[in-house]
Amino acid sequence: MDDTPVLACQSLEKSFGAIHALAGVDFSLRRGEVRALLGKNGAGKSTLVNVISGSVKPDSGTLTLNGREVHWDSPGAARAGGISVVHQEFSLVPGLSVAENVTMGRWPSRGLGFIKGDELQSRAKAALDLLGVHLPTWELVGNLSIAEQQLVEIAKALVDEPDVLILDEPTSALNASEVDTLLALVRRLAATGVAVIYVSHRMKEIPQIADRMTIMRDGREVATLGIDEASPERVAALIAGEATSVADAEYRDRSGAPSVLSVRGLAVDGVLDDVSFDLREGEVLGIAGFLGSGRTELLEAIFGLRRDVRGQVSVGGVPVRRRSPRAMLARKVAMTSEDRKHAGIVPALGVGENIVLTARTRVLPGQWLRRGRERSLQAETMRQLSVRASSADQEVGTLSGGNQQKAVIGRALAADMNVLLLDEPTRGIDVHAKTQIYALIRDLAEQGVASVFVSSELEELSLVCDRVIVLRSGKNREELIGSDASAERVLALAMKEVD
Amino acid sequence: MASLGHIVQRIRAWEGIGLLLVFIALYVVLSFASPVFLTTSNQLSILQNAAFFGIVAFAMTLVIVSGEIDISVGSMAALSSSLLGVLIVKQGWPMPLALLAVFVVAGLIGASAGALRAYFGVPTFIATLALYLALKGLAQLLTNNFPLPIDSGEFFYWGDGRVLGIPVPALYLSAVFLILLVVTKKTVFGRSVYAVGGNAKAANLSGINVHRVKILVMAIVALTAALTGLLQTALLSSGNSTIAVGLEFDAIAAVIIGGTALSGGKGSIVGTVIGVLFIAALLNGMVLLGVNPYAQQVVRGGVVLVAVLVNVWRTRRTALV
Numbered sequence: 001m002d003d004t005p006v007l008a009c010q011s012l013e014k015s016f017g018a019i020h021a022l023a024g025v026d027f028s029l030r031r032g033e034v035r036a037l038l039g040k041n042g043a044g045k046s047t048l049v050n051v052i053s054g055s056v057k058p059d060s061g062t063l064t065l066n067g068r069e070v071h072w073d074s075p076g077a078a079r080a081g082g083i084s085v086v087h088q089e090f091s092l093v094p095g096l097s098v099a100e101n102v103t104m105g106r107w108p109s110r111g112l113g114f115i116k117g118d119e120l121q122s123r124a125k126a127a128l129d130l131l132g133v134h135l136p137t138w139e140l141v142g143n144l145s146i147a148e149q150q151l152v153e154i155a156k157a158l159v160d161e162p163d164v165l166i167l168d169e170p171t172s173a174l175n176a177s178e179v180d181t182l183l184a185l186v187r188r189l190a191a192t193g194v195a196v197i198y199v200s201h202r203m204k205e206i207p208q209i210a211d212r213m214t215i216m217r218d219g220r221e222v223a224t225l226g227i228d229e230a231s232p233e234r235v236a237a238l239i240a241g242e243a244t245s246v247a248d249a250e251y252r253d254r255s256g257a258p259s260v261l262s263v264r265g266l267a268v269d270g271v272l273d274d275v276s277f278d279l280r281e282g283e284v285l286g287i288a289g290f291l292g293s294g295r296t297e298l299l300e301a302i303f304g305l306r307r308d309v310r311g312q313v314s315v316g317g318v319p320v321r322r323r324s325p326r327a328m329l330a331r332k333v334a335m336t337s338e339d340r341k342h343a344g345i346v347p348a349l350g351v352g353e354n355i356v357l358t359a360r361t362r363v364l365p366g367q368w369l370r371r372g373r374e375r376s377l378q379a380e381t382m383r384q385l386s387v388r389a390s391s392a393d394q395e396v397g398t399l400s401g402g403n404q405q406k407a408v409i410g411r412a413l414a415a416d417m418n419v420l421l422l423d424e425p426t427r428g429i430d431v432h433a434k435t436q437i438y439a440l441i442r443d444l445a446e447q448g449v450a451s452v453f454v455s456s457e458l459e460e461l462s463l464v465c466d467r468v469i470v471l472r473s474g475k476n477r478e479e480l481i482g483s484d485a486s487a488e489r490v491l492a493l494a495m496k497e498v499d
Numbered sequence: 500m501a502s503l504g505h506i507v508q509r510i511r512a513w514e515g516i517g518l519l520l521v522f523i524a525l526y527v528v529l530s531f532a533s534p535v536f537l538t539t540s541n542q543l544s545i546l547q548n549a550a551f552f553g554i555v556a557f558a559m560t561l562v563i564v565s566g567e568i569d570i571s572v573g574s575m576a577a578l579s580s581s582l583l584g585v586l587i588v589k590q591g592w593p594m595p596l597a598l599l600a601v602f603v604v605a606g607l608i609g610a611s612a613g614a615l616r617a618y619f620g621v622p623t624f625i626a627t628l629a630l631y632l633a634l635k636g637l638a639q640l641l642t643n644n645f646p647l648p649i650d651s652g653e654f655f656y657w658g659d660g661r662v663l664g665i666p667v668p669a670l671y672l673s674a675v676f677l678i679l680l681v682v683t684k685k686t687v688f689g690r691s692v693y694a695v696g697g698n699a700k701a702a703n704l705s706g707i708n709v710h711r712v713k714i715l716v717m718a719i720v721a722l723t724a725a726l727t728g729l730l731q732t733a734l735l736s737s738g739n740s741t742i743a744v745g746l747e748f749d750a751i752a753a754v755i756i757g758g759t760a761l762s763g764g765k766g767s768i769v770g771t772v773i774g775v776l777f778i779a780a781l782l783n784g785m786v787l788l789g790v791n792p793y794a795q796q797v798v799r800g801g802v803v804l805v806a807v808l809v810n811v812w813r814t815r816r817t818a819l820v
Binding site: 075076091092093094095096100104105106107109112113114115117142 | 564685686687688690693694696697698700701702704705706707760764765766
């Protein structure tokens with residue numbers, strides 16, 4: 001490994017509105033090095049990756065590749081310049097062959113646009129050989145397994161012979177043996193001189209693959225450690241940072257209260273493995289876990305959005321068979337999706353109408369709308385949630401993320417629900433709105449409404465939850481009560497190696 | 500790892516054969532039901548009739564694979580026929596020039612539907628729905644809705660004659676099939692159509708000109724519609740604004756029966772050729788058996804519904820794997 005940096009970033013800064021995503025980041029990478037990049041949500045990892053790979057322009061600071069300062073206009077320019085990214089979402093075309101996908105956009109052709117089939121095959125083969133994998137180049141990508149598709153994705157990034165390869169959570173969709181194959185392959189690549197940035201939080205993989213790790217927090221690089229000096233406890237502490245100044249939720253022991261939602265042995269092949277818990281009246285139960293731990297799938301399984309679920313869910317002691325959203329709502333259990341834009345709000349309807357969608361025919365009477373009743377319910381809910389809108393008629397799509405989220409929670413509230421399943425309710429909203437939402441959930445709990453609060457921002461769990469369950473590889477592993485659920489504890493448990 | 504892929508591959512191959520088996524079964528049933536069905540002259544007439552929607556169906560495969568649709572092809576064919584009649588009979592243009600003009604007009608109209616999609620985000624379903632009415636009206640306006648008899652023996656030969664006993668339209672059908680087969684399998688443009696339909700965002704990031712692909716597929720399908728209109732003109736020896744009614748239905752039906760995914764990104768010209776022959780044989784068989792024409796329409800619609808259901812069911816199943 002030679003010591004001259006192939007890539008160097010100096011005091012990179014980037015703001016999105018009021019959010020300072022990068023606050024002066026220095027980062028450098030040596031040829032043939034594998035560097036793990038860690039940090040919680042919003043620490044600035046993705047922004048750094050996006051700046052390096054040309055999809056986001058920095059406000060200030062410089063980027064130096066192979067000793068020369070570079071300014072990317074587009075991801076294409078960065079690719080041509082020697083930086084390739086493998087994103088979490090697949091960018092493959094299922095109806096094209098492996099070879100065509102690997103070389104997409106660079107298909108060699110002669111006159112009249114005829115593809116030089118042999119050259120296309122050999123280029124793809126070269127990239128696959130570099131990876132050291134054997135895949136049939138003529139096979140349609142749609143016929144491959146997820147793990148094989150991931151390999152195609154990486155081969156696609158290698159076609160331009162990059163100096164720097166960025167892998168963003170490359171193992172989140174893979175099983176254990178596939179992960180081993182991938183790690184071996186990344187090591188092999190690094191041995192050929194490619195520098196690899198490996199974005200991950202899986203503490204099990206990182207020592208096997210990385211030479212060093214960089215930890216980011218609040219838009220800064222807080223530490224770069226050799227892999228042997230990085231104990232999980234130290235890393236967890238660095239990721240979490242100092243304890244937040246906001247007061248933790250006052251712990252209320254609800255273990256004596258009646259169970260409103262009881263989950264027994266919930267399982268989905270490859271995703272959830274025997275999850276059981278009881279949610280008590282007026283309790284706020286946190287579910288902690290990283291991407292791929294099965295958080296969202298758990299809520300979907302409870303709410304009847306999946307058909308491949310085994311196990312039992314009871315509401316108020318009565319088992320619910322053939323679960324569906326309508327069946328669950330009828331039992332006063334509501335869910336809000338993490339995907340607020342696509343599965344939460346109806347953007348073109350007014351905020352008031354968004355709020356009463358569930359309440360109609362449930363709390364509000366019959367099939368004919370009663371304007372007065374609707375209006376007063378809308379006004380009451382908006383007041384209770386302190387939604388900031390010019391009127392109930394303002395299109396919800398034009399509101400801020402925080403107010404949109406309030407409208408989504410308000411929908412459950414207006415329909416007089418007893419149990420809320422909240423998937424990442426504070427994603428993408430500002431700090432002020434977050435504290436309002438925490439307070440709201442606590443208030444509702446005082447009134448007896450129980451919530452399951454799923455979050456990947458682990459430090460917020462202790463602010464709002466009475467109890468936290470740590471989910472790892474689809475299983476509920478540990479339970480932390482009240483103030484035990486500090487961000488650091490939760491983080492260390494969530495990252496713990498598979499037992 | 501590979502075994503799973505292979506199983507899926509086998510299922511897919513089997514489903515392609517499934518369509519072929521249904522097609523063969525249709526042939527067996529019809530040949531027993533009607534003594535005329537398997538005769539050479541009847542088979543040639545099936546091929547000739549297949550040309551009148553099959554040529555468009557091949558281009559429609561590209562359109563649907565790219566994630567678009569064109570429902571204006573019937574009106575485009577009628578307009579082409581009417582325009583040719585007007586240019587030759589009323590304007591006295593020489594035949595080659597008139598033919599060229601018809602293709603240029605059709606290509607430009609098709610390309611504008613593609614451009615509306617590419618640059619202004621107008622869905623092709625809506626743009627071509629508008630064209631469906633507008634082009635039809637234009638054709639009737641040009642001809643006053645009366646046939647314009649065209650006198651050109653040579654022209655008729657190239658549209659309605661026979662070469663070595665094979666009807667000329669069947670030759671056009673084969674030629675367009677072969678050309679588009681090669682285009683989809685061997686050219687950058689052809690493969691780009693699949694990339695755009697399968698994942699437009701990824702295609703764009705990979706440097707494929709997504710706009711150009713959309714404009715080109717819409718222009719190509721318009722050109723095949725014009726060719727179909729001209730073949731009908733030769734058959735009827737007149738420029739006519741009432742031809743090719745329902746062309747869009749048979750063309751799209753053939754593509755769907757051929758297994759092309761309505762969501763785009765997947766499909767093949769080979770599948771479509773089986774779909775074309777299936778519909779042509781079915782129509783021919785129903786006429787031979789004297790099925791009530793209204794009942795024929797019910798059967799055609801039913802076949803398409805079944806094909807879509809099979810298609811959707813197949814996509815669901817592969818999605819689960």
